[in-house]
């Protein structure tokens with residue numbers, strides 16, 4: 001194709017999820033022409049990768065997409081799937097983004113004359129700036145050991161899980177106890193299925209403590225304003241696993257010990273399959289203890305805040321285990337267990353191979369400061385802890401988008417003045 005005749009845009013956004021559309025919103029506010037490419041449909045992940053009983057973990061008041069704050073009558077509630085989709089539909093209608101759906105960006109390459117060549121499944125365009133809003137959850141992780149498991153066992157990834165009825169009769173092995181794994185294990189448990197859960201290292205937190213949602217306390221304590229530079233772990237916080245807790249039925253704790261006392265089988269981290277048995281780390285007791293330690297330490301921080309500020313609140317409490325494993329179980333005979341299906345809940349790998357720019361660190365992760373990279377014109381948006389806790393969520397993606405759009409506007413002003 002003759003590059004001189006291809007369409008040029010000041011900004012191309014890759015991805016039409018909440019991050020891409022938040023960026024489009026702010027570009028429109030600044031009157032900056034742009035185009036969004038979306039591989040599937042806008043808000044694809046919310047429509048296709050969440051289970052039927054999915055609901056937000058974050059309270060409704062944290063649904064603060066730009067120009068589209070939550071306006072319902074239950075700010076402390078938790079939207080269920082169809083409410084989330086309605087909320088996002090309303091957001092899309094408000095933004096009215098210039099979007100090409102069903103078009104995948106295959107390659108972004110810097111041009112010698114400046115700017116970028118953007119190659120897509122539907123031709124090429126050029127752009128002064130590229131905003132990477134393609135999310136952080138690209139390739140579902142399933143370990144290679146899965147291929148060695150007996151063929152009669154149905155295996156899916158959490159992204160494909162919809163409900164208990166989708167799985168064949170018989171016990172289900174859920175691997176991973178992060179937000180997805182813990183909630184899917186609960187979903188199956190409540191549906192009356194026998195669940196075997198391989199527990200990982202995810203921390204947990206209380207849903208409510210001393211009369212309020214823990215998220216509301218943390219907001220008052222300034223936690224959601226803390227930037228990655230101010231966090232004790234610095235950029236290491238980006239590797240943290242989310243705390244498990246749920247918004248289901250108005251919100252409650254997820255206590256794996258309680259599930260165990262009701263018949264769920266808990267094991268440590270799944271390590272291998274030796275041809276007859278599943279092999280687990282003997283870390284179950286410490287994993288449960290560590291999750292409770294985090295739970296209690298968050299509550300203790302809330303106690304301190306209450307005391308220091310003389311706030312009247314119901315009395316403090318400390319979580320005491322309702323169940324402890326009698327012994328670690330390093331193996332489980334797969335045939336004897338009757339396990340008929342496995343749900344892999346061990347996360348996703350990002351895939352930015354299409355981006356031909358030196359904007360990745362030694363570990364292959366995007367290197368940026370609040371989404372602004374060292375390569376002029378390349379931006380990231382929507383990644384967990386891009387700037388604050390809420391950067392990868394409805395709560396704060398909008399203000400990050402405003403920040404990178406301000407950078408784009410300032411640079412283009414400077415260039416037009418030069």
Ligand SMILES: Cc1cc2nc3c(=O)[nH]c(=O)nc-3n(C[C@H](O)[C@H](O)[C@H](O)COP(=O)(O)OP(=O)(O)OC[C@H]3O[C@@H](n4cnc5c(N)ncnc54)[C@H](O)[C@@H]3O)c2cc1C
Pocket residue numbers: 014015016017018019020037038039040041042043044045046055056057058103104105106133134135136137179180354381382383392393394395
């Ligand atoms: C299980 C789970 C629970 C969550 N719970 C909450 C919660 O309670 N509260 C909350 O606020 N957030 C929650 N989140 C987090 C967050 O809101 C979502 O992950 C959100 O979807 C991220 O938005 P995004 O726009 O950055 O990415 P995505 O929604 O992943 O959007 C990226 C888009 O880019 C497209 N794309 C990718 N590559 C290309 C390409 N090469 N060319 C063109 N298009 C491309 C994809 O098709 C996709 O539509 C949850 C996430 C998960 C997975």
